[in-house]
Amino acid sequence: MNHSKQRDLITDYLMSTKSHPTAEEVYNEVKLKEPTISLGTVYRNLNLLADNNIIVRLHMKDGIDHFDADTSEHYHFYCNCCGRVYDLDIKAPAAFNKCIASKGDASGHRIEGAMVYFYGTCKDCVLKTD
Amino acid sequence: MNHSKQRDLITDYLMSTKSHPTAEEVYNEVKLKEPTISLGTVYRNLNLLADNNIIVRLHMKDGIDHFDADTSEHYHFYCNCCGRVYDLDIKAPAAFNKCIASKGDASGHRIEGAMVYFYGTCKDCVLKTD
């Protein structure tokens, strides 16, 4: 993987935010500093970074990919109302981690991991609707 | 919600299978019995049934919606290799259920539920690649 200004800008932006942006949002933000960057470049780099475990790709229920440069293990919360993604401080219950770690059950499939996220109405949207 | 032949066929097919089909797969299957059915009708009905909790919509990592007429609580397994979705017999650890049930943490968001699924390589694909 060669060095590139565009990839650096994308990585820098992702490291600077906790908003779990989509490709489109990354594109709009990075375009402020590098106006000629193309959306294709953003997608290619997000895929490259995710494939190399430098960033994490999140698949929430809106079907749009969100990205997170924080690769430490933590859970996410998806707001059904505004579509924003938040970090959660919920500690993974030991029993659940153990279950995933065992990586197997009677089904015969090779279980390699688990996807977990929470959903509901975020703090801001709760205030708006009440 | 009025009665309709097309919706019955869709529901019947979903109840008859454990394959967690996509809209396209439902369309292809139902078309055998009702050749004039349109893909739009399949999508509209799947959305209607899911909104009324008659079926469940699954969002796995392929980004394509899968549907399941089994609304009892159970976990799913997604095969990274072939994209098929399977039921799992893993029992939800009590601690994890409790965590979800508490529906809240210090974040201030209103947590309404959690999405959990497992992924890896399915029985069939493990055999193929070994």
Added chain:
DNA sequence: TCGAAAAACAGTAATAATTCCTATTTTATT
């Protein structure tokens, strides 16, 4: 430092899942 090969780029076209639209048909109701 120069030059070739590999990698990355911008810009655009193509893909694919899903939704939207419209005129017609079906269903439920009085």
Added chain:
DNA sequence: AATAAAATAGGAATTATTACTGTTTTTCGA
């Protein structure tokens, strides 16, 4: 049977993402 509401078929439109192409950058050894 008449009518209003719901549903349909078929196709157009939308949208996130990927693929393609010719050009520019980066790397790295001579």
